[in-house]
Amino acid sequence: MTDNATHPELHDYPTARLSVEHVTKxxxxxxxxxxxxxxxxxxxxxxxxxxxxxxxxxxxSTLLNIIAGLEKPDSGRALINGTPITEPGRDRLVMFxxxxxxxxxxxxxxxxxxxxxxxNLNNHERLEVAKYYLYLVKMDNFAHANIxxxxxxxxxxxxxxxxxxxxxxxxxxxxxxxxxxxxTREQLYGDIQDIWQKRKKTIIFxxxxxxxxxxxxxxxxxxxxxxxxxxxxxEVSLPRPRNINDHDLADLSQRITAALKxxxxxxxxx
Amino acid sequence: xxxxxxTFIFFFLLxxxxxxxxxxxxxxGIHCTLWSPYVLPSPSLVAQYLxxxxxxxxxxxxxLITLRRLLIGYAIGLIIGVPLGMxxxxxxxxxxxxxxxxxxxxxxxxxxxxxxxxxxxGQTEAALLFVVIMGTLWSVLLSTENGIRNVPPIYARAARxxxxxxxxxxxxxxxxxxxxxxxxxxxQGWAFAWRSLMAAEIYVSVIxxxxxxxxxxxxxxxxxxxxxxxxxxxxxxxxxxxxxxxxSPVEMWLHRRWGTARD
Numbered sequence: 001m002t003d004n005a006t007h008p009e010l011h012d013y014p015t016a017r018l019s020v021e022h023v024t025k026x027x028x029x030x031x032x033x034x035x036x037x038x039x040x041x042x043x044x045x046x047x048x049x050x051x052x053x054x055x056x057x058x059x060x061s062t063l064l065n066i067i068a069g070l071e072k073p074d075s076g077r078a079l080i081n082g083t084p085i086t087e088p089g090r091d092r093l094v095m096f097x098x099x100x101x102x103x104x105x106x107x108x109x110x111x112x113x114x115x116x117x118x119x120n121l122n123n124h125e126r127l128e129v130a131k132y133y134l135y136l137v138k139m140d141n142f143a144h145a146n147i148x149x150x151x152x153x154x155x156x157x158x159x160x161x162x163x164x165x166x167x168x169x170x171x172x173x174x175x176x177x178x179x180x181x182x183x184t185r186e187q188l189y190g191d192i193q194d195i196w197q198k199r200k201k202t203i204i205f206x207x208x209x210x211x212x213x214x215x216x217x218x219x220x221x222x223x224x225x226x227x228x229x230x231x232x233x234x235e236v237s238l239p240r241p242r243n244i245n246d247h248d249l250a251d252l253s254q255r256i257t258a259a260l261k262x263x264x265x266x267x268x269x270x
Numbered sequence: 271x272x273x274x275x276x277t278f279i280f281f282f283l284l285x286x287x288x289x290x291x292x293x294x295x296x297x298x299g300i301h302c303t304l305w306s307p308y309v310l311p312s313p314s315l316v317a318q319y320l321x322x323x324x325x326x327x328x329x330x331x332x333x334l335i336t337l338r339r340l341l342i343g344y345a346i347g348l349i350i351g352v353p354l355g356m357x358x359x360x361x362x363x364x365x366x367x368x369x370x371x372x373x374x375x376x377x378x379x380x381x382x383x384x385x386x387x388x389x390x391x392g393q394t395e396a397a398l399l400f401v402v403i404m405g406t407l408w409s410v411l412l413s414t415e416n417g418i419r420n421v422p423p424i425y426a427r428a429a430r431x432x433x434x435x436x437x438x439x440x441x442x443x444x445x446x447x448x449x450x451x452x453x454x455x456x457x458q459g460w461a462f463a464w465r466s467l468m469a470a471e472i473y474v475s476v477i478x479x480x481x482x483x484x485x486x487x488x489x490x491x492x493x494x495x496x497x498x499x500x501x502x503x504x505x506x507x508x509x510x511x512x513x514x515x516x517x518s519p520v521e522m523w524l525h526r527r528w529g530t531a532r533d
Contacts, residue, residue, distance in 0.1 A: 088431045089433065093432065094428070094431045095285060096428065100425060100428040102447070102530070103445065104449060113429070114433065146527055147529070149529070
Protein backbone atom coordinates (compact mmCIF):
# COMPACT_ATOMS: atom_id res chain seq x y z
CA MET A 1 0.00 0.00 0.00
CA THR A 2 1.41 3.38 -0.99
CA ASP A 3 0.37 6.95 -1.49
CA ASN A 4 -0.96 6.24 -4.96
CA ALA A 5 -3.82 4.01 -3.81
CA THR A 6 -6.28 3.74 -6.64
CA HIS A 7 -9.79 3.65 -5.28
CA PRO A 8 -11.87 6.71 -6.28
CA GLU A 9 -13.06 6.94 -2.67
CA LEU A 10 -9.50 7.92 -1.80
CA HIS A 11 -9.47 10.73 -4.35
CA ASP A 12 -12.57 12.29 -2.92
CA TYR A 13 -11.82 15.15 -0.54
CA PRO A 14 -15.10 16.24 1.02
CA THR A 15 -14.91 19.22 3.34
CA ALA A 16 -17.38 21.64 4.83
CA ARG A 17 -17.81 25.05 6.32
CA LEU A 18 -19.30 25.29 9.71
CA SER A 19 -21.08 27.98 11.59
CA VAL A 20 -22.18 28.29 15.18
CA GLU A 21 -24.86 30.90 15.82
CA HIS A 22 -25.56 32.30 19.30
CA VAL A 23 -25.21 28.98 21.08
CA THR A 24 -25.98 28.88 24.80
CA LYS A 25 -25.78 25.77 26.95
CA UNK A 26 -26.22 25.39 30.70
CA UNK A 27 -25.82 22.40 32.99
CA UNK A 28 -27.44 21.78 36.35
CA UNK A 29 -24.89 20.53 38.86
CA UNK A 30 -25.00 20.07 42.61
CA UNK A 31 -23.18 23.37 42.99
CA UNK A 32 -25.87 25.18 40.97
CA UNK A 33 -26.26 26.18 37.34
CA UNK A 34 -23.12 26.25 35.21
CA UNK A 35 -23.20 28.30 32.03
CA UNK A 36 -20.99 26.14 29.80
CA UNK A 37 -21.50 28.33 26.74
CA UNK A 38 -23.01 31.80 26.52
CA UNK A 39 -23.98 33.27 23.17
CA UNK A 40 -21.09 31.77 21.24
CA UNK A 41 -20.85 32.38 17.50
CA UNK A 42 -18.13 31.12 15.16
CA UNK A 43 -17.66 30.72 11.48
CA UNK A 44 -15.18 28.17 10.15
CA UNK A 45 -14.03 27.98 6.53
CA UNK A 46 -13.80 24.86 4.40
CA UNK A 47 -10.58 23.01 5.13
CA UNK A 48 -9.62 25.23 8.04
CA UNK A 49 -7.71 23.88 11.04
CA UNK A 50 -9.19 25.55 14.12
CA UNK A 51 -8.06 25.03 17.70
CA UNK A 52 -10.27 25.62 20.73
CA UNK A 53 -8.02 26.31 23.69
CA UNK A 54 -8.87 27.18 27.26
CA UNK A 55 -8.87 25.99 30.87
CA UNK A 56 -11.22 23.19 31.93
CA UNK A 57 -14.84 24.21 32.31
CA UNK A 58 -14.68 26.82 29.56
CA UNK A 59 -17.16 24.98 27.34
CA UNK A 60 -14.78 24.01 24.54
CA SER A 61 -15.62 20.30 24.72
CA THR A 62 -19.32 21.08 25.09
CA LEU A 63 -19.21 23.07 21.87
CA LEU A 64 -17.42 20.21 20.15
CA ASN A 65 -20.14 17.81 21.31
CA ILE A 66 -22.83 20.15 20.01
CA ILE A 67 -21.14 20.26 16.61
CA ALA A 68 -20.84 16.46 16.74
CA GLY A 69 -24.58 16.27 17.43
CA LEU A 70 -24.02 14.40 20.69
CA GLU A 71 -25.50 17.27 22.72
CA LYS A 72 -28.16 19.85 21.97
CA PRO A 73 -27.78 23.58 22.71
CA ASP A 74 -30.37 25.31 24.92
CA SER A 75 -30.61 28.05 22.31
CA GLY A 76 -28.84 28.94 19.09
CA ARG A 77 -27.72 26.40 16.52
CA ALA A 78 -24.79 24.88 14.69
CA LEU A 79 -24.84 24.48 10.92
CA ILE A 80 -22.77 22.40 8.53
CA ASN A 81 -22.78 23.86 4.99
CA GLY A 82 -25.88 25.80 6.03
CA THR A 83 -27.83 22.77 7.30
CA PRO A 84 -28.68 22.71 11.03
CA ILE A 85 -27.06 19.88 13.03
CA THR A 86 -29.58 17.82 14.97
CA GLU A 87 -27.88 14.43 15.45
CA PRO A 88 -24.53 12.68 15.01
CA GLY A 89 -23.56 12.00 11.43
CA ARG A 90 -20.81 10.40 9.39
CA ASP A 91 -19.88 13.78 7.93
CA ARG A 92 -18.50 14.84 11.35
CA LEU A 93 -16.41 12.19 13.06
CA VAL A 94 -15.09 12.56 16.59
CA MET A 95 -11.76 11.45 17.97
CA PHE A 96 -11.95 11.27 21.76
CA UNK A 97 -9.39 11.84 24.48
CA UNK A 98 -9.62 8.18 25.47
CA UNK A 99 -9.07 6.20 22.30
CA UNK A 100 -12.53 4.51 22.52
CA UNK A 101 -11.30 1.70 20.27
CA UNK A 102 -13.31 -1.52 20.47
CA UNK A 103 -11.28 -4.25 22.23
CA UNK A 104 -13.26 -7.11 20.62
CA UNK A 105 -12.00 -6.07 17.16
CA UNK A 106 -8.42 -6.03 15.92
CA UNK A 107 -6.83 -2.89 14.50
CA UNK A 108 -8.18 -3.27 10.97
CA UNK A 109 -11.59 -4.33 12.35
CA UNK A 110 -11.77 -1.04 14.23
CA UNK A 111 -10.88 0.98 11.14
CA UNK A 112 -13.51 -0.96 9.18
CA UNK A 113 -16.26 -0.28 11.73
CA UNK A 114 -17.37 3.06 10.34
CA UNK A 115 -16.64 2.00 6.76
CA UNK A 116 -18.96 -0.99 7.04
CA UNK A 117 -21.87 1.35 7.50
CA UNK A 118 -21.01 3.31 4.42
CA UNK A 119 -23.16 2.22 1.50
CA ASN A 120 -21.89 2.01 -2.10
CA LEU A 121 -18.63 0.27 -1.15
CA ASN A 122 -18.11 -3.48 -1.28
CA ASN A 123 -16.07 -5.29 1.34
CA HIS A 124 -13.01 -5.55 -0.87
CA GLU A 125 -13.04 -1.78 -1.41
CA ARG A 126 -13.57 -1.19 2.30
CA LEU A 127 -10.51 -3.26 3.10
CA GLU A 128 -8.45 -1.29 0.59
CA VAL A 129 -9.63 2.00 2.07
CA ALA A 130 -8.96 0.83 5.64
CA LYS A 131 -5.44 -0.29 4.71
CA TYR A 132 -4.75 3.06 3.08
CA TYR A 133 -5.66 4.95 6.24
CA LEU A 134 -3.59 2.62 8.40
CA TYR A 135 -0.71 3.40 6.07
CA LEU A 136 -1.45 7.11 6.41
CA VAL A 137 -1.14 6.94 10.21
CA LYS A 138 1.91 4.63 9.90
CA MET A 139 0.16 1.66 11.48
CA ASP A 140 -0.03 -0.58 8.39
CA ASN A 141 2.24 -3.17 10.04
CA PHE A 142 -0.21 -3.63 12.88
CA ALA A 143 -3.42 -4.40 10.98
CA HIS A 144 -4.11 -7.59 12.91
CA ALA A 145 -2.80 -6.59 16.33
CA ASN A 146 -5.09 -6.57 19.33
CA ILE A 147 -5.86 -3.15 20.78
CA UNK A 148 -4.32 -3.85 24.19
CA UNK A 149 -1.00 -4.71 22.55
CA UNK A 150 -0.56 -1.13 21.31
CA UNK A 151 1.06 1.79 23.13
CA UNK A 152 -0.96 4.90 23.92
CA UNK A 153 0.36 6.76 20.89
CA UNK A 154 -0.34 3.81 18.57
CA UNK A 155 -3.88 3.56 19.91
CA UNK A 156 -4.49 7.21 19.10
CA UNK A 157 -3.06 6.66 15.61
CA UNK A 158 -5.55 3.83 15.07
CA UNK A 159 -8.34 5.99 16.47
CA UNK A 160 -7.32 8.69 13.97
CA UNK A 161 -7.42 6.19 11.11
CA UNK A 162 -10.83 5.00 12.27
CA UNK A 163 -12.14 8.58 12.27
CA UNK A 164 -10.64 9.35 8.86
CA UNK A 165 -11.69 6.14 7.10
CA UNK A 166 -15.36 6.99 6.44
CA UNK A 167 -14.01 10.22 4.84
CA UNK A 168 -15.88 12.78 6.97
CA UNK A 169 -16.09 16.43 5.94
CA UNK A 170 -15.11 17.55 9.42
CA UNK A 171 -12.83 15.91 11.95
CA UNK A 172 -13.56 16.79 15.57
CA UNK A 173 -10.65 16.09 17.92
CA UNK A 174 -11.32 16.28 21.65
CA UNK A 175 -7.95 16.59 23.47
CA UNK A 176 -6.71 13.55 21.54
CA UNK A 177 -3.06 13.80 22.60
CA UNK A 178 -3.41 14.99 26.20
CA UNK A 179 -2.83 11.54 27.72
CA UNK A 180 0.36 10.90 25.72
CA UNK A 181 3.99 11.51 26.60
CA UNK A 182 5.76 14.55 25.12
CA UNK A 183 7.88 12.66 22.60
CA THR A 184 4.95 10.73 21.17
CA ARG A 185 2.99 13.97 20.97
CA GLU A 186 5.70 15.73 19.00
CA GLN A 187 5.62 13.02 16.34
CA LEU A 188 1.85 13.24 16.15
CA TYR A 189 1.95 17.04 15.69
CA GLY A 190 3.94 16.49 12.53
CA ASP A 191 1.78 13.61 11.34
CA ILE A 192 -1.55 15.31 11.91
CA GLN A 193 -0.41 18.37 9.92
CA ASP A 194 0.76 16.08 7.14
CA ILE A 195 -2.52 14.16 7.10
CA TRP A 196 -4.56 17.36 7.19
CA GLN A 197 -2.71 18.65 4.13
CA LYS A 198 -3.18 15.33 2.32
CA ARG A 199 -6.86 14.83 3.17
CA LYS A 200 -7.92 18.53 3.14
CA LYS A 201 -10.40 18.19 6.00
CA THR A 202 -11.92 20.84 8.18
CA ILE A 203 -10.49 20.09 11.63
CA ILE A 204 -11.59 21.34 15.03
CA PHE A 205 -9.02 20.51 17.66
CA UNK A 206 -9.84 20.98 21.34
CA UNK A 207 -6.95 21.28 23.79
CA UNK A 208 -5.90 22.93 27.03
CA UNK A 209 -2.30 23.15 25.80
CA UNK A 210 -1.67 26.67 24.45
CA UNK A 211 1.53 25.77 22.63
CA UNK A 212 -0.14 22.79 20.96
CA UNK A 213 -2.96 25.00 19.69
CA UNK A 214 -0.48 27.52 18.27
CA UNK A 215 1.46 24.74 16.58
CA UNK A 216 -1.51 23.13 14.88
CA UNK A 217 -4.15 25.78 14.17
CA UNK A 218 -4.72 28.17 11.29
CA UNK A 219 -6.69 29.96 13.93
CA UNK A 220 -6.78 29.65 17.71
CA UNK A 221 -9.94 30.49 19.64
CA UNK A 222 -9.28 31.22 23.30
CA UNK A 223 -12.18 30.16 25.55
CA UNK A 224 -12.68 31.36 29.12
CA UNK A 225 -15.10 29.93 31.70
CA UNK A 226 -17.92 31.24 33.94
CA UNK A 227 -19.67 31.75 31.61
CA UNK A 228 -18.01 29.87 28.76
CA UNK A 229 -17.34 32.20 25.85
CA UNK A 230 -14.69 33.03 23.27
CA UNK A 231 -12.39 35.67 24.70
CA UNK A 232 -10.02 36.23 21.81
CA UNK A 233 -9.07 34.94 18.36
CA UNK A 234 -5.55 34.48 17.04
CA GLU A 235 -4.71 34.00 13.36
CA VAL A 236 -1.62 31.83 12.91
CA SER A 237 0.10 32.48 9.62
CA LEU A 238 3.39 30.69 10.32
CA PRO A 239 4.57 28.34 7.55
CA ARG A 240 3.89 24.61 7.78
CA PRO A 241 4.89 22.05 8.76
CA ARG A 242 5.42 23.69 12.12
CA ASN A 243 7.50 22.25 14.90
CA ILE A 244 6.36 22.61 18.49
CA ASN A 245 9.84 23.95 19.39
CA ASP A 246 9.86 26.81 16.83
CA HIS A 247 10.74 30.22 18.28
CA ASP A 248 7.94 32.00 16.45
CA LEU A 249 5.50 29.64 18.09
CA ALA A 250 6.87 30.56 21.50
CA ASP A 251 6.07 34.23 20.88
CA LEU A 252 2.54 33.43 19.81
CA SER A 253 1.84 31.09 22.69
CA GLN A 254 3.13 33.75 25.06
CA ARG A 255 0.59 36.20 23.64
CA ILE A 256 -2.20 33.65 24.07
CA THR A 257 -1.11 32.85 27.60
CA ALA A 258 -0.93 36.57 28.39
CA ALA A 259 -4.50 37.00 27.17
CA LEU A 260 -5.59 34.13 29.41
CA LYS A 261 -3.71 35.64 32.38
CA UNK A 262 -5.24 39.02 31.72
CA UNK A 263 -8.64 37.41 31.96
CA UNK A 264 -7.72 35.63 35.19
CA UNK A 265 -6.47 38.82 36.82
CA UNK A 266 -9.50 40.80 35.73
CA UNK A 267 -11.65 38.11 37.33
CA UNK A 268 -9.74 38.15 40.60
CA UNK A 269 -10.38 41.90 40.88
CA UNK A 270 -14.14 41.37 40.59
CA UNK B 271 3.59 -29.95 30.18
CA UNK B 272 4.50 -29.38 33.81
CA UNK B 273 0.89 -28.49 34.55
CA UNK B 274 -0.38 -31.75 33.06
CA UNK B 275 2.27 -33.77 34.94
CA UNK B 276 1.34 -32.20 38.26
CA THR B 277 -2.35 -32.89 37.73
CA PHE B 278 -1.69 -36.45 36.58
CA ILE B 279 0.57 -37.35 39.50
CA PHE B 280 -1.90 -35.88 41.98
CA PHE B 281 -4.77 -37.99 40.68
CA PHE B 282 -2.60 -41.08 40.38
CA LEU B 283 -1.68 -40.82 44.08
CA LEU B 284 -5.31 -40.19 45.00
CA UNK B 285 -6.48 -43.35 43.21
CA UNK B 286 -3.55 -45.28 44.67
CA UNK B 287 -4.64 -44.40 48.21
CA UNK B 288 -8.23 -45.25 47.35
CA UNK B 289 -7.14 -48.60 45.92
CA UNK B 290 -4.96 -49.24 48.95
CA UNK B 291 -7.75 -48.86 51.50
CA UNK B 292 -10.34 -50.83 49.52
CA UNK B 293 -8.35 -54.02 49.01
CA UNK B 294 -7.41 -53.47 45.36
CA UNK B 295 -3.69 -53.76 46.14
CA UNK B 296 -3.98 -57.21 47.75
CA UNK B 297 -1.81 -58.64 44.97
CA UNK B 298 1.07 -56.49 46.23
CA GLY B 299 0.71 -57.99 49.67
CA ILE B 300 -1.06 -54.93 51.02
CA HIS B 301 -4.04 -56.34 52.86
CA CYS B 302 -6.09 -53.40 53.89
CA THR B 303 -9.87 -53.20 53.59
CA LEU B 304 -11.16 -50.44 55.85
CA TRP B 305 -14.74 -50.55 54.62
CA SER B 306 -16.88 -53.12 52.91
CA PRO B 307 -17.61 -52.58 49.19
CA TYR B 308 -21.16 -51.29 49.81
CA VAL B 309 -19.73 -48.46 51.93
CA LEU B 310 -16.75 -47.60 49.73
CA PRO B 311 -16.37 -49.64 46.54
CA SER B 312 -12.89 -50.22 45.22
CA PRO B 313 -11.62 -48.59 41.99
CA SER B 314 -11.68 -51.94 40.21
CA LEU B 315 -15.38 -52.48 41.01
CA VAL B 316 -16.24 -49.00 39.73
CA ALA B 317 -14.11 -49.46 36.62
CA GLN B 318 -15.75 -52.84 35.97
CA TYR B 319 -19.21 -51.26 36.26
CA LEU B 320 -18.30 -48.42 33.87
CA UNK B 321 -16.69 -50.80 31.38
CA UNK B 322 -19.57 -53.33 31.30
CA UNK B 323 -22.31 -50.74 31.08
CA UNK B 324 -20.53 -48.78 28.40
CA UNK B 325 -20.13 -51.91 26.30
CA UNK B 326 -23.75 -53.02 26.74
CA UNK B 327 -24.87 -49.53 25.71
CA UNK B 328 -26.82 -48.63 28.84
CA UNK B 329 -24.60 -45.73 29.91
CA UNK B 330 -24.15 -44.22 26.42
CA UNK B 331 -27.92 -44.29 25.91
CA UNK B 332 -28.61 -42.65 29.27
CA UNK B 333 -25.93 -40.05 28.52
CA LEU B 334 -27.71 -39.18 25.29
CA ILE B 335 -31.00 -38.77 27.12
CA THR B 336 -29.43 -36.65 29.84
CA LEU B 337 -27.39 -34.44 27.51
CA ARG B 338 -30.44 -33.85 25.33
CA ARG B 339 -32.38 -32.58 28.36
CA LEU B 340 -29.42 -30.47 29.44
CA LEU B 341 -28.87 -28.84 26.06
CA ILE B 342 -32.55 -28.11 25.42
CA GLY B 343 -33.11 -26.70 28.90
CA TYR B 344 -29.90 -24.67 28.78
CA ALA B 345 -30.71 -23.28 25.33
CA ILE B 346 -34.19 -22.21 26.40
CA GLY B 347 -32.69 -20.62 29.51
CA LEU B 348 -30.29 -18.61 27.33
CA ILE B 349 -32.94 -17.65 24.78
CA ILE B 350 -35.12 -16.21 27.53
CA GLY B 351 -32.38 -15.01 29.88
CA VAL B 352 -30.14 -12.97 27.55
CA PRO B 353 -32.91 -10.76 26.06
CA LEU B 354 -34.51 -10.28 29.49
CA GLY B 355 -31.11 -9.24 30.85
CA MET B 356 -30.72 -6.76 27.98
CA UNK B 357 -34.14 -5.29 28.72
CA UNK B 358 -33.34 -5.10 32.42
CA UNK B 359 -30.12 -3.22 31.63
CA UNK B 360 -31.93 -0.83 29.29
CA UNK B 361 -35.14 -0.05 31.19
CA UNK B 362 -35.30 0.89 34.84
CA UNK B 363 -38.83 -0.48 35.02
CA UNK B 364 -37.60 -3.93 33.96
CA UNK B 365 -34.75 -3.73 36.47
CA UNK B 366 -37.15 -2.93 39.31
CA UNK B 367 -39.44 -5.81 38.42
CA UNK B 368 -37.87 -8.72 36.53
CA UNK B 369 -34.39 -7.83 37.82
CA UNK B 370 -35.44 -8.17 41.46
CA UNK B 371 -37.38 -11.35 40.64
CA UNK B 372 -34.20 -12.78 39.10
CA UNK B 373 -32.15 -11.83 42.12
CA UNK B 374 -34.63 -13.65 44.37
CA UNK B 375 -34.96 -16.79 42.25
CA UNK B 376 -31.22 -17.04 41.71
CA UNK B 377 -30.84 -17.61 45.42
CA UNK B 378 -33.32 -20.48 45.28
CA UNK B 379 -31.66 -23.86 44.56
CA UNK B 380 -33.55 -25.07 41.52
CA UNK B 381 -34.21 -28.49 43.07
CA UNK B 382 -36.77 -26.62 45.16
CA UNK B 383 -38.87 -26.36 42.00
CA UNK B 384 -39.17 -30.15 41.72
CA UNK B 385 -42.36 -30.60 43.80
CA UNK B 386 -44.21 -27.90 41.86
CA UNK B 387 -42.81 -29.09 38.53
CA UNK B 388 -44.15 -32.61 39.21
CA UNK B 389 -47.62 -31.30 40.04
CA UNK B 390 -47.72 -28.93 37.06
CA UNK B 391 -46.22 -31.22 34.42
CA GLY B 392 -46.45 -34.72 35.93
CA GLN B 393 -43.61 -37.24 35.60
CA THR B 394 -42.62 -35.91 32.18
CA GLU B 395 -39.69 -34.48 30.25
CA ALA B 396 -41.32 -31.08 30.66
CA ALA B 397 -40.94 -31.26 34.43
CA LEU B 398 -37.21 -31.94 34.10
CA LEU B 399 -36.74 -29.19 31.52
CA PHE B 400 -38.62 -26.75 33.72
CA VAL B 401 -36.22 -27.39 36.59
CA VAL B 402 -33.18 -26.97 34.30
CA ILE B 403 -34.55 -23.72 32.86
CA MET B 404 -35.18 -22.35 36.35
CA GLY B 405 -31.57 -23.18 37.18
CA THR B 406 -30.15 -21.47 34.10
CA LEU B 407 -32.38 -18.51 33.43
CA TRP B 408 -31.78 -16.24 36.40
CA SER B 409 -28.01 -16.30 36.55
CA VAL B 410 -27.84 -15.68 32.79
CA LEU B 411 -30.30 -12.81 33.12
CA LEU B 412 -28.38 -11.17 35.95
CA SER B 413 -24.95 -11.48 34.36
CA THR B 414 -26.22 -10.15 31.01
CA GLU B 415 -27.72 -7.14 32.77
CA ASN B 416 -24.54 -6.61 34.75
CA GLY B 417 -22.38 -6.98 31.63
CA ILE B 418 -24.32 -4.47 29.58
CA ARG B 419 -24.39 -1.93 32.38
CA ASN B 420 -20.60 -2.19 32.66
CA VAL B 421 -19.99 -1.21 29.03
CA PRO B 422 -18.17 2.17 28.96
CA PRO B 423 -20.62 4.74 27.51
CA ILE B 424 -17.87 6.11 25.25
CA TYR B 425 -18.16 3.03 22.99
CA ALA B 426 -21.77 3.84 22.16
CA ARG B 427 -20.90 7.53 21.65
CA ALA B 428 -18.09 6.62 19.27
CA ALA B 429 -20.39 4.26 17.35
CA ARG B 430 -23.11 6.91 17.06
CA UNK B 431 -20.72 9.41 15.53
CA UNK B 432 -19.68 6.75 13.00
CA UNK B 433 -23.30 6.48 11.89
CA UNK B 434 -24.54 3.50 13.93
CA UNK B 435 -28.29 3.33 14.50
CA UNK B 436 -29.47 2.40 18.01
CA UNK B 437 -30.13 -1.21 16.89
CA UNK B 438 -26.72 -1.44 15.19
CA UNK B 439 -25.07 -0.05 18.32
CA UNK B 440 -26.83 -2.62 20.50
CA UNK B 441 -25.91 -5.59 18.28
CA UNK B 442 -22.39 -4.63 17.20
CA UNK B 443 -21.12 -2.53 20.10
CA UNK B 444 -22.98 -3.07 23.37
CA UNK B 445 -23.35 -6.85 23.02
CA UNK B 446 -19.75 -7.63 22.05
CA UNK B 447 -18.50 -5.14 24.64
CA UNK B 448 -20.40 -7.02 27.34
CA UNK B 449 -19.23 -10.43 26.07
CA UNK B 450 -16.78 -11.16 28.93
CA UNK B 451 -19.58 -10.76 31.47
CA UNK B 452 -22.17 -12.58 29.40
CA UNK B 453 -19.85 -15.53 28.79
CA UNK B 454 -19.02 -15.89 32.47
CA UNK B 455 -22.77 -15.75 33.12
CA UNK B 456 -23.32 -18.46 30.51
CA UNK B 457 -20.69 -20.59 32.21
CA GLN B 458 -22.31 -20.13 35.57
CA GLY B 459 -25.70 -20.87 33.98
CA TRP B 460 -24.27 -24.08 32.53
CA ALA B 461 -23.00 -25.17 35.95
CA PHE B 462 -26.40 -24.44 37.49
CA ALA B 463 -28.21 -26.26 34.67
CA TRP B 464 -26.07 -29.36 35.17
CA ARG B 465 -26.65 -29.41 38.94
CA SER B 466 -30.36 -28.82 38.49
CA LEU B 467 -30.72 -31.63 36.02
CA MET B 468 -28.91 -34.13 38.23
CA ALA B 469 -31.07 -33.16 41.22
CA ALA B 470 -34.20 -33.43 39.09
CA GLU B 471 -33.26 -36.80 37.61
CA ILE B 472 -32.54 -38.22 41.07
CA TYR B 473 -35.92 -37.05 42.31
CA VAL B 474 -38.11 -37.66 39.29
CA SER B 475 -38.41 -40.93 37.42
CA VAL B 476 -39.58 -40.36 33.89
CA ILE B 477 -40.93 -43.13 31.68
CA UNK B 478 -39.71 -41.32 28.57
CA UNK B 479 -36.09 -42.09 29.32
CA UNK B 480 -33.60 -43.19 31.94
CA UNK B 481 -30.99 -40.45 32.47
CA UNK B 482 -27.75 -41.01 34.34
CA UNK B 483 -29.14 -39.27 37.43
CA UNK B 484 -31.71 -42.01 37.57
CA UNK B 485 -28.98 -44.64 37.44
CA UNK B 486 -27.44 -42.98 40.46
CA UNK B 487 -30.82 -43.03 42.22
CA UNK B 488 -31.37 -46.77 41.57
CA UNK B 489 -27.79 -47.50 42.57
CA UNK B 490 -28.69 -46.11 45.96
CA UNK B 491 -31.99 -48.03 46.15
CA UNK B 492 -30.21 -51.30 45.33
CA UNK B 493 -27.18 -50.60 47.52
CA UNK B 494 -24.94 -50.77 44.45
CA UNK B 495 -22.40 -48.21 45.56
CA UNK B 496 -20.01 -48.97 42.70
CA UNK B 497 -22.83 -47.84 40.41
CA UNK B 498 -23.32 -44.65 42.46
CA UNK B 499 -19.62 -43.85 42.39
CA UNK B 500 -19.38 -44.73 38.68
CA UNK B 501 -22.19 -42.33 37.81
CA UNK B 502 -20.59 -39.65 39.98
CA UNK B 503 -17.47 -40.05 37.86
CA UNK B 504 -19.45 -39.48 34.71
CA UNK B 505 -21.11 -36.38 36.14
CA UNK B 506 -17.72 -34.93 37.08
CA UNK B 507 -16.32 -35.82 33.67
CA UNK B 508 -19.12 -34.05 31.79
CA UNK B 509 -18.56 -30.92 33.90
CA UNK B 510 -14.81 -30.99 33.27
CA UNK B 511 -15.17 -31.62 29.54
CA UNK B 512 -17.70 -28.81 29.09
CA UNK B 513 -15.34 -26.44 30.83
CA UNK B 514 -12.17 -27.52 29.02
CA UNK B 515 -13.65 -28.00 25.54
CA UNK B 516 -16.27 -25.24 25.34
CA UNK B 517 -15.88 -22.50 27.91
CA SER B 518 -12.13 -22.38 28.45
CA PRO B 519 -11.29 -21.76 24.75
CA VAL B 520 -13.90 -18.98 24.54
CA GLU B 521 -12.63 -17.37 27.73
CA MET B 522 -9.04 -17.69 26.55
CA TRP B 523 -9.93 -15.94 23.32
CA LEU B 524 -11.71 -13.15 25.21
CA HIS B 525 -8.80 -12.69 27.58
CA ARG B 526 -6.31 -12.55 24.75
CA ARG B 527 -8.37 -10.03 22.80
CA TRP B 528 -9.13 -7.85 25.79
CA GLY B 529 -5.62 -8.14 27.21
CA THR B 530 -6.77 -9.58 30.51
CA ALA B 531 -5.01 -12.95 30.14
CA ARG B 532 -3.50 -14.55 33.22
CA ASP B 533 -0.49 -16.86 32.65
